Amino acid sequence: MKEGKSVKLNHQQPHQNGHLSPSKFAKLFDPEASWDKDQLGDVLHWIRQVLGLACGFLWGSIPLVGGIWFILFLALSTGIIYSYYAVILKVDEEEFGGHGALLQEGLFASITLFLLSWILVYSLAHF
């Protein structure tokens, strides 16, 4: 059996989104921190959204035109998410439902947000 890091269930009151204390921010980059399933899911979700928005603005501003850039965004954001939880946080993905569940967190909302910002910035800035 793989000796993974055991997850301690966080019995504290779940922190409110947007009200992270400084110690909570430090936790975002701490491989020793223990993660509740909901907490990690929320963090991955919001990272996905920020990436979608940022890439949409960037792609739209340059502008990058063509369907290939959509695929590139998918690969880039997925790579960043994977690097974050597997390399930086070093969590055992099996304890959170596997790679599939973690990589899917916030994916569809991120895609629509990316397309929305890409289309809008492209339309407003270049016509």
Add this chain to the structure above:
Amino acid sequence: MAYPFSDFKYSDGLSVVGISFCTAIVCEAISWVLIYRTNSYKNLRSSIDKASKKLETMKTDSNKINIKKSKTKKIDRVETSLKESSRDLSLFKFKSGGVVALVLFVVFGLLNSLFEGKVVAKLPFKPFGLIMKMSHRGLQGNDPTDCSMAFLYFLCSISIRTNLQKFLGFAPPRGASAGLFPMPDPKTS
């Protein structure tokens, strides 16, 4: 109507996004009034949270130790409880679903009357298949990169509403989704 972005060729796109954003807020307000503030919802949600966390703990323990019969029965009992609560939650939400759907439909009709046949944005890619049908809905001309209101509204509906729900803490608990479609336990060797 004169406003700061009116000199952009595709400022209509911003109008669609702005209206969609207001609609999302209205929908969440309706959901809050009909569902989230009620005691029965809060009770349901807390029972789902407790059951799913308990299930997680029990499964983690059972992976490490040999599975006992009593352990299996307990897991089954918690799983059954989780499924029942999840089903109740789904029925509960179905109540306000109708009102929210009505609001979304009315707003879509409004936007349709305002922007029918108008190109509200330019796509930076060539859509195909179902996406093209949506993005080119109601538009004349042959340019596939023309974007209609319908496609923009669809993108707004999903991205804005999903993130607004997440931000306000109205997203469905993860245990609920896990309970509806229980996945077979991955066997660890």
